[in-house]
Amino acid sequence: MKHLSRFLVASLLVLGVSTANAQDENNPWAVSIGVNAVDIFPTGGDLLTQGEIFDEYFNATDHWNILPSVSKISVGRYIGDGFTFTVSGSVNKIDKAGELPDGTDVSADDLSYYAADGRVSYSFKNALKTSWLDPYLGVGGGYTWVDEIGAGTLNGSIGINFWFTENLALNVQSTYKHVFEDYEVSNYPPTHFQHSAGLTFAFGGKDTDGDGVYDKDDECPDVPGLEEFNGCPDTDGDGITDAKDDCPDTAGTAEFNGCPDTDGDGVADPKDECPTEAGLAELNGCPDADGDGIADGKDGCPNEAGPAENNGCPYQDKDGDGVLDKDDNCPDVAGTVANNGCPEVTEEVQKTLNEYAAQVLFDSGKSTIKEQSTKVLNDIIAILKEYPTAKFTIEGHTDSQGRAASNQKLSDARANAVKTFLVENGVDQFRLSAVGYGEDRPIATNKTRAGRAKNRRVEINLKK
The missing domain is CATH 2.40.160.20 (Porin)
Known part of the structure; x- marks a missing residue:
């Protein structure tokens, strides 16, 4: 014992x-x-x-x-x-x-x-x-x-x-x-x-999380993990520990810190605005079919290259005058480049206007337009509408009969009467001005009846 x-x-x-x-x-x-x-x-x-x-x-x-x-x-x-x-x-x-x-x-x-x-x-x-x-x-x-x-x-x-x-x-x-x-x-x-x-x-050796890796060797002692990762977890099984994985619940690659690139365009899904369509890195992974620098999803014309200010669409030239609609003051009417896409009033058109204007008749000594002048005035309106941006001056003239002051007043009244008619029938008032010159600008002699008849007139001239 x-x-x-x-x-x-x-x-x-x-x-x-x-x-x-x-x-x-x-x-x-x-x-x-x-x-x-x-x-x-x-x-x-x-x-x-x-x-x-x-x-x-x-x-x-x-x-x-x-x-x-x-x-x-x-x-x-x-x-x-x-x-x-x-x-x-x-x-x-x-x-x-x-x-x-x-x-x-x-x-x-x-x-x-x-x-x-x-x-x-x-x-x-x-x-x-x-x-x-x-x-x-x-x-x-x-x-x-x-x-x-x-x-x-x-x-x-x-x-x-x-x-x-x-x-x-x-x-x-x-x-x-x-x-x-x-x-x-x-x-x-x-x-x-x-x-x-x-x-x-x-x-x-203490193993708090029970994963078989002792706490002293476990880099993640409170979370069960894998021995090959020193006790840290890899939830998605992509070989990258959760702590270093930007997408711990979705299998990815080391290149993208554990995130996937579903469409294979080199942009990881979390940063890819179009993760199922291969696109460009500079457009956050979205495609640009027409190559205009605007992602297809934001491009109003994905198959036609155009500027961003026009929503990715090319500018049109509807009237085919060589001036793009964005710069064309008259996009529906063919014009010239020099006139910002609007048609220019030629000398021939100017001559025609004044031929028509010379046919406008007034009551004697008055500014009242005679009924028979309506047709010729409508012809003038049709010509003016062909040149929507052109501005005109309506000039009134008289012969030398009578007092000069009265002639001046009458020429003003007749020029304004014509302007009023044109405006009331669809011509923009801001395109027209009216002025009377009285007897100061004759185009013929006032000594004969024929000459005085030519001097009593209305002219419509292009304002340059």
């Missing part, structure tokens, strides 16, 4: 170390359970029962003391940069104590063996760039009891882990335990080797 209590003390020491460090949840832990063998013979000691160091090192049959049950437990904590701190407790029975110089085996009477040890070891796994082969060296110390006698030891270990999975390994280890000199004279516990083999279970 007293021997069992010693093993329990060693086990509690192991578990106590684990509990004391449990708050560091991001550090991985490992527990090993297995068997151990105590070999007293090949340690190079001076005692009769000990041979030269490493002498018959592998002679398990004659020298190894093995308890056929679980006899060793270890707990290890990784402390960084390849180093691990491990504590272990072990129990055994000593019935093979070595041999005498003549080769006679030295037996012991089932002495109880208990040990509690601590070790700092360095792994060469990273140096070997392997994930399954894990050799290590370790140094440490401990306390060993053989039956009723205990002694401190200085330990050197060599071992190897064969990792079957990320969490499970086979551990094999050999430890040289040197008993401090003060205790060697008592024979027990002597300097010895302790070999062990067992299974190692690795665990530890």
Whole structure:
């Protein structure tokens, strides 16, 4: 019972170390359970029962003391940069104590063996760039009891882990335990080797989001993700993590930061105003069939090039006079470029107007137009409407009979009478002006009746 209590003390020491460090949840832990063998013979000691160091090192049959049950437990904590701190407790029975110089085996009477040890070891796994082969060296110390006698030891270990999975390994280890000199004279516990083999279970590390990536390695510790993305999610499965994906819910390409380009025009869908029609980058992904720089959807004439100020349509020239309607003061009447698209009054037209105007008759000494002049006035109106932008002056003239003042007044009245008639029958009043010249501008002699008749007239002249 007293021997069992010693093993329990060693086990509690192991578990106590684990509990004391449990708050560091991001550090991985490992527990090993297995068997151990105590070999007293090949340690190079001076005692009769000990041979030269490493002498018959592998002679398990004659020298190894093995308890056929679980006899060793270890707990290890990784402390960084390849180093691990491990504590272990072990129990055994000593019935093979070595041999005498003549080769006679030295037996012991089932002495109880208990040990509690601590070790700092360095792994060469990273140096070997392997994930399954894990050799290590370790140094440490401990306390060993053989039956009723205990002694401190200085330990050197060599071992190897064969990792079957990320969490499970086979551990094999050999430890040289040197008993401090003060205790060697008592024979027990002597300097010895302790070999062990067992299974190692690795665990530890906090995984808040449960995605299999520990928080310390998880770039997105609160959101389940993928191992290949260091624990970050890729919702749309396009190979770009959500945090770097401008379109996390729609699969896209790295070229467009995770967004798609449905129409393949080089403009990502979120920036493409026409995502299902291939277009131009300068038009935000929309097409321009006529190449006038206006997207088809905003182009009044998508198949005919035209300026933006005309809604993408070409300017027309309805009257075919060479002047575009936008610049044509007379878009429905063919004219000349020099006259802004309006027809020009020729000398022939001017002559015709005055031939008609000369036929306008008035009551004698009055400005009242005679009824028979209506037809010729309508002919004048027809000519004026052919030149909608041309302006005219209606001039009144008299002969020299009578007082000059009266003639002046009469010529004004007759010119205005003609203007009034024209305006009342559809001619824009702003195109017409009326003036009387009295007897000042004769075109014939006033000495004859025929000459005076020619001087009594109305003229309609183009205002230039």
